[in-house]
Amino acid sequence: MPESAMIAKELTIGELSERSGVPTSALRFYERQGLIASRRTTGNQRRYHRSTLRRVAFICASQSVGMPLSVIGGVLGFLPEGVSPTREFWFKASVCWSEEINARIEKMERMRDRFTECIGCGCLSFEECALVNPGDTLAEHGPGPRRLLEP
Incomplete structure (x- = not known):
C-alpha cells in the first residue's frame, strides 16, 4: 500500500491538537466561532479534514501578529471549506490587514x-x-x- 494511502484524510480532535500544538479547548472554541469545521461520526465524535491543520496554523500565525479572531474569521470566510490556506492566500490576507x-x-x-x-x-x-x-x-x-x- 502506498504511503499516501496510509495518511488519514481526517483527524480526531486529539490528533489535531497534538499536530497543531493548540489545546483541544481552543479548537472547540475556534469551531464555535466558525473558524474551523468538523463533521460528526455516528458516535458524535469530531473529525477534522487534514486541511484544518493549515487553517489552525493560519489562525495561530495571525493571532501572533495581533489580529483578533473576528478579523481572522472574516478573512477565512473567503476560503472554501476543506481548502488549505496557501502562500497566496496569506499574502492577500496581509494586504487586507495592512x-x-x-x-x-x-x-x-x-x-x-x-x-x-x-x-x-x-x-x-x-x-x-x-x-x-x-x-x-x-x-x-x-x-x-x-x-x-x-x-
Missing part, C-alpha cells in the same frame, strides 16, 4: 509616547495629576485611560 496593522502601530506608538510622558513624574495618577489632567478634566470624556486611547 490598514489595520498600521492603525495598531500608530496606537502603540501613541501609547508609548504618552505613557512615558505621563509616568515621567512618577505620580502615576491620572485623576490627580496637575500636569496631564489638571482638575480631572478627562473624566468628562468617560472612563479609562483617555490620553492613551484617543488619537
Whole structure:
C-alpha cells in the first residue's frame, strides 16, 4: 500500500491538537466561532479534514501578529471549506490587514509616547495629576485611560 494511502484524510480532535500544538479547548472554541469545521461520526465524535491543520496554523500565525479572531474569521470566510490556506492566500490576507496593522502601530506608538510622558513624574495618577489632567478634566470624556486611547 502506498504511503499516501496510509495518511488519514481526517483527524480526531486529539490528533489535531497534538499536530497543531493548540489545546483541544481552543479548537472547540475556534469551531464555535466558525473558524474551523468538523463533521460528526455516528458516535458524535469530531473529525477534522487534514486541511484544518493549515487553517489552525493560519489562525495561530495571525493571532501572533495581533489580529483578533473576528478579523481572522472574516478573512477565512473567503476560503472554501476543506481548502488549505496557501502562500497566496496569506499574502492577500496581509494586504487586507495592512490598514489595520498600521492603525495598531500608530496606537502603540501613541501609547508609548504618552505613557512615558505621563509616568515621567512618577505620580502615576491620572485623576490627580496637575500636569496631564489638571482638575480631572478627562473624566468628562468617560472612563479609562483617555490620553492613551484617543488619537
